[in-house]
Amino acid sequence: SQTIHQWPATLVQPVGSPLSLECTVEGTSNPNLYWYRQAAGRGLQLLFYSVGIGQISSEVPQNLSASRPQDRQFILSSKKLLLSDSGFYLCAWSRLPGANVLTFGAGSRLTVL
């Protein structure tokens, strides 16, 4: 069966520090991978998605970047965090063909102070 792992679960970082959130999927190959952000009390906003290694699409201009160094690994990064980067970050995957269902990880709560 397929599983998705996301870490760290919680992170408290000072403004201006770097960020690295990691997501890995097991039990499948060539998944579509996604990073979403959920601000407090709000819906989910798509940040990045990837259909293959090295293929990253950005949905909104921001202080963050994403990379996919391996088939089942998706990393969310920042060189210098802003207060506005605080939120709950969710990684998700879907599988082709018929990739119409996203399965989400447990999420990473980031607090920037």
Next chain:
Amino acid sequence: AQTVTQSQPEMSVQEAETVTLSCTYDTSENNYYLFWYKQPPSRQMILVIRQEAYKQQNATENRFSVNFQKAAKSFSLKISDSQLGDTAMYFCAFMQIQGAQKLVFGQGTRLTINP
């Protein structure tokens, strides 16, 4: 661009009652998917139900059912015999079939089931 609107920020019902959550969406696509996801206090996103736009029959999953009105671009979720464990944020979401398969979410409805 597609948009999803959930007009009820919060709802509250008694256990065993039936509750309906509203969702409308805007798209120029003819074929697409619609979803309801549940986010309990653990914040794990859980798929509740899925509807293919080309199917006229409303999807049903045990106590959960939808009322899909394609012409009106409406996709409501009905929870029958509500249980305390149904307490959660509920998100309506849209996915187009053509092109990149991305989920577009509504702002969510916070549902509380009271004992």
